[in-house]
Amino acid sequence: MFFYLLKRLALVIPIALSVTVVCFSLVYIAPGDPLSTILPSDASIELIATLKKEYGLDKPIPVQYAMWLSRAVQGDLGTSIATGRPVNAELGRAIFNTLILALFGSLIGFSLGLAFGTIAGYRQGTWIDKSVTALAVTGVSVPHYWLGMVLVIVFSVYYNVLPAMGAGPSGDWMWDAEHLKYVVLPAITISVIPTAIVTRTVRALVADILGREFVTALRARGLTDRGVFWHVVKNAAPTSLAVMGVQLGYLMGGSILVETVFSWPGSGFLLNTAIFQRDIPLLQGTILALALFFVGLNLIVDLVQTALDPRIRRA
Amino acid sequence: MYRSFLLQRALSALAAALLLTAASAGAQTTLRIGMTAADVPATTSQPDSGFEGNRFTGLTLFDALTMWDLSSAEKPSVVIPGLAESWAVDAKDKTKWVFKLRKGVKFHDGSAFNADAAIFNFEKVLDKSKPHYDARLVAQTLPRMPTLKGATKIDDYTIAVETSEPDAFLPFNLTNLFMASPAAWAKAKSWTEFAKAPVGSGPWKFVRLVPRERLELEKNVGYWNKNRVPKTDRMVLMPMPEPNTRVAALLSGQVDWIEAPPSDAIPQLRSKGYQITSNPYPHTWPWQLNVAPGSPFADKRVRQALQLAVDREGLRRLLGFNAVAAKGVVFEGHPWFGKPKFDVKYDPVTAKKLLAEAGYGPGKPLKFKVQISASGSGQMQPIAMNEYIQQQLKEIGVDVEFDVIVWETLFNNWRLGAKDPAARGAQAINVSFAWQDPFFGFARFYDSRMVAPRSVNWGWIQDPEMDKLVAKARGSFDAKARDIALSKLHERAVEESYFLFWVHDVGPRALSPKVKGFVQAKNWFQDFSTVSMQ
Numbered sequence: 001m002f003f004y005l006l007k008r009l010a011l012v013i014p015i016a017l018s019v020t021v022v023c024f025s026l027v028y029i030a031p032g033d034p035l036s037t038i039l040p041s042d043a044s045i046e047l048i049a050t051l052k053k054e055y056g057l058d059k060p061i062p063v064q065y066a067m068w069l070s071r072a073v074q075g076d077l078g079t080s081i082a083t084g085r086p087v088n089a090e091l092g093r094a095i096f097n098t099l100i101l102a103l104f105g106s107l108i109g110f111s112l113g114l115a116f117g118t119i120a121g122y123r124q125g126t127w128i129d130k131s132v133t134a135l136a137v138t139g140v141s142v143p144h145y146w147l148g149m150v151l152v153i154v155f156s157v158y159y160n161v162l163p164a165m166g167a168g169p170s171g172d173w174m175w176d177a178e179h180l181k182y183v184v185l186p187a188i189t190i191s192v193i194p195t196a197i198v199t200r201t202v203r204a205l206v207a208d209i210l211g212r213e214f215v216t217a218l219r220a221r222g223l224t225d226r227g228v229f230w231h232v233v234k235n236a237a238p239t240s241l242a243v244m245g246v247q248l249g250y251l252m253g254g255s256i257l258v259e260t261v262f263s264w265p266g267s268g269f270l271l272n273t274a275i276f277q278r279d280i281p282l283l284q285g286t287i288l289a290l291a292l293f294f295v296g297l298n299l300i301v302d303l304v305q306t307a308l309d310p311r312i313r314r315a
Numbered sequence: 316m317y318r319s320f321l322l323q324r325a326l327s328a329l330a331a332a333l334l335l336t337a338a339s340a341g342a343q344t345t346l347r348i349g350m351t352a353a354d355v356p357a358t359t360s361q362p363d364s365g366f367e368g369n370r371f372t373g374l375t376l377f378d379a380l381t382m383w384d385l386s387s388a389e390k391p392s393v394v395i396p397g398l399a400e401s402w403a404v405d406a407k408d409k410t411k412w413v414f415k416l417r418k419g420v421k422f423h424d425g426s427a428f429n430a431d432a433a434i435f436n437f438e439k440v441l442d443k444s445k446p447h448y449d450a451r452l453v454a455q456t457l458p459r460m461p462t463l464k465g466a467t468k469i470d471d472y473t474i475a476v477e478t479s480e481p482d483a484f485l486p487f488n489l490t491n492l493f494m495a496s497p498a499a500w501a502k503a504k505s506w507t508e509f510a511k512a513p514v515g516s517g518p519w520k521f522v523r524l525v526p527r528e529r530l531e532l533e534k535n536v537g538y539w540n541k542n543r544v545p546k547t548d549r550m551v552l553m554p555m556p557e558p559n560t561r562v563a564a565l566l567s568g569q570v571d572w573i574e575a576p577p578s579d580a581i582p583q584l585r586s587k588g589y590q591i592t593s594n595p596y597p598h599t600w601p602w603q604l605n606v607a608p609g610s611p612f613a614d615k616r617v618r619q620a621l622q623l624a625v626d627r628e629g630l631r632r633l634l635g636f637n638a639v640a641a642k643g644v645v646f647e648g649h650p651w652f653g654k655p656k657f658d659v660k661y662d663p664v665t666a667k668k669l670l671a672e673a674g675y676g677p678g679k680p681l682k683f684k685v686q687i688s689a690s691g692s693g694q695m696q697p698i699a700m701n702e703y704i705q706q707q708l709k710e711i712g713v714d715v716e717f718d719v720i721v722w723e724t725l726f727n728n729w730r731l732g733a734k735d736p737a738a739r740g741a742q743a744i745n746v747s748f749a750w751q752d753p754f755f756g757f758a759r760f761y762d763s764r765m766v767a768p769r770s771v772n773w774g775w776i777q778d779p780e781m782d783k784l785v786a787k788a789r790g791s792f793d794a795k796a797r798d799i800a801l802s803k804l805h806e807r808a809v810e811e812s813y814f815l816f817w818v819h820d821v822g823p824r825a826l827s828p829k830v831k832g833f834v835q836a837k838n839w840f841q842d843f844s845t846v847s848m849q
Contacts, residue, residue, distance in 0.1 A: 047453075051450055051453070084451060090527075152567075156566075157563055163569055165564050171523075
């Protein structure tokens with residue numbers, strides 16, 4: 001286990017480096033001017049050239065990359081061209097807001113997904129199974145953007161019981177009922193896909209495990225349903241965790257669409273703004289942070305899976 | 316006994332009513348606005364996010380030496396004194412102006428506005444040797460005042476401003492240079508820190524900024540213009556780039572005012588009692604043509620033919636009538652409109668005739684490409700509008716192809732000009748623009764020197780007559796003479812049709828019934844001081 005951990009940690013370094021190269025170079029592949037975020041439409045080419053020099057954007061791209069990387073490893077992701085604020089500060093606040101959304105989204109998505117999937121797996125072939133499957137397919141198919149707007153129309157406009165946008169009445173998050181009202185609609189919206197995917201995955205796993213010979217053997221030995229259930233959970237856990245881990249990563253990435261519809265100031269909203277503003281330092285910093293988060297999350301999921309499943313350890 | 320009981324009840328009711336009145340009189344009123352910007356515009360004193368930035372974090376927190384008159388919905392908005400009470404150009408050397416500054420004005424931090432403060436603000440965009448010079452502020456400012464060279468102090472309330480060439484447009488340009496408090500900058504030591512607690516002299520004072528979420532302002536009761544002390548106590552500005560989110564926020568009562576509601580939401584908002592305000596303002600949505608030799612638009616007959624080929628009323632219908640049919644750069648009735656000999660209207664018969672004279676017809680159809688964007692500030696509904704025009708031109712045998720690109724890239728290509736490979740063979744480009752400043756509306760397009768890399772004469776207009784008219788307008792320092800010169804310039808612009816003029820936006824806004832007193836000026840900017848909340 002220890003050597004497995006070492007091996008996985010060693011792999012993280014080249015993966016992270018590759019991520020930095022991709023993050024850095026992607027923004028240069030897209031057409032347009034990197035200073036368009038601060039330049040009005042009628043800025044002359046001469047002014048642009050002067051400003052490129054001021055911002056160090058006139059240097060060769062490999063040199064810019066080296067300078068950026070050397071700062072990034074020290075935790076300095078640079079300064080937003082659009083706002084002049086440190087990227088770290090912008091990102092920190094955005095990630096915190098997305099974490100809140102991801103927390104509630106995953107609470108809803110994973111608990112509903114586990115519950116529905118398990119019930120459907122145990123009731124395979126019945127109308128319950130079919131209904132849950134239909135719900136899951138709908139959940140995965142329905143566009144976020146549309147669902148978010150429908151929820152707003154119903155709960156904010158028609159019934160006026162929940163706010164339509166924002167992360168709170170004052171801009172500073174607090175763990176109170178007034179602020180929690182703001183997270184309800186975006187959390188439900190963002191949880192729909194993870195709910196559907198976890199439901200389908202758990203349903204398939206549970207149905208498969210229940211059909212295995214060892215379960216028949218366990219029942220033949222007189223194990224109660226509760227006992228069998230525990231074995232089903234243990235066997236379904238590694239794959240379910242892997243799927244939930246990926247979904248958590250997706251939630252943490254912040255849905256650009258959901259956060260834009262609800263003006264939720266998370267990492268998706270930030271990424272959206274950075275893309276349209278072509279705010280290169282902010283874009284690079286945000287993509288890097290989110291990509292490294294995925295790398296870290298995958299590592300944790302692998303380690304947890306290994307801890308839970310001895311077969312992976314032996315392999 | 317019964318009488319004394321009744322008297323008791325009456326007195327209690329009166330006391331309760333008085334208490335309620337006192338309470339509501341003491342309650343603060345707040346105006347909450349949903350902006351189209353994705354972030355709160357920069358509060359450094361030179362806002363970003365285009366003119367929406369100037370509207371919300373320029374003219375609210377700060378003043379400029381010259382300002383726009385935003386008091387009327389009927390008259391065109393003109394430049395009036397701001398922190399400068401008067402100005403005049405030196406009769407002997409027209410590159411020098413003398414500005415007399417307003418006395419008794421204080422910044423929000425109590426420091427005085429005077430010549431030193433004014434010079435400080437010129438230096439922030441002109442003098443690289445100064446610590447308060449900042450590249451970001453330069454980027455937002457200098458393109459709007461291309462001939463500004465420097466400023467010097469004459470006495471405590473008089474400064475001299477110098478331009479690189481005689482330029483009568485300077486007072487217009489200076490509406491974009493906002494005056495920040497040097498004392499506040501000295502404490503902050505950088506514009507990034509200054510932006511966290513900006514200090515100007517404007518009708519609104521800074522209260523709180525939550526980046527990307529909200530900007531809270533309170534009224535400046537000591538504002539130097541007593542007619543413009545805000546009637547609302549507080550104003551909260553929230554970025555909401557998604558149009559449907561803005562509508563939902565208004566309908567659910569989270570905001571009291573939204574910018575640019577989508578046209579299809581307007582009937583619903585009206586039916587629910589919301590106020591929809593609009594007014595033509597100095598905005599034009601055109602196609603800018605490549606008129607360089609070799610382009611089909613080098614022939615004036617072709618340009619005029621297309622000008623006549625589109626039913627602009629149909630375009631207005633498409634936009635829910637939230638637009639005005641364009642007959643030139645400026646709208647009819649503006650002092651710069653003049654009396655063009657060529658009438659921009661829908662006349663497909665004459666359009667076909669002109670095309671035939673130019674050698675185009677069924678045997679040799681006119682085909683060309685236009686670069687357009689899918690979205691963008693001021694671009695209205697570019698895909699739907701362009702497709703409508705494409706269909707209309709098809710009816711007279713003209714084939715139009717679109718090269719649809721991202722708005723920021725379109726900007727970039729605009730600067731590079733029609734001859735650059737970035738144009739990808741396009742003979743026209745669709746970029747809307749503001750024209751409330753004569754440099755913005757005319758000089759940067761029609762002056763032959765303003766080709767890339769200098770400015771946005773994208774289509775390579777090289778018209779000596781136009782150059783003379785631009786020079787004359789630029790050299791007319793008397794306001795009336797300048798307006799006449801600009802009207803002559805406009806007449807030629809319409810007759811030559813270097814641009815195809817389609818529509819002007821009317822800047823629709825949706826307001827809660829509680830919002831009273833708003834006067835929507837014919838301007839990109841608006842005055843929030845007159846607004847009160849019921």
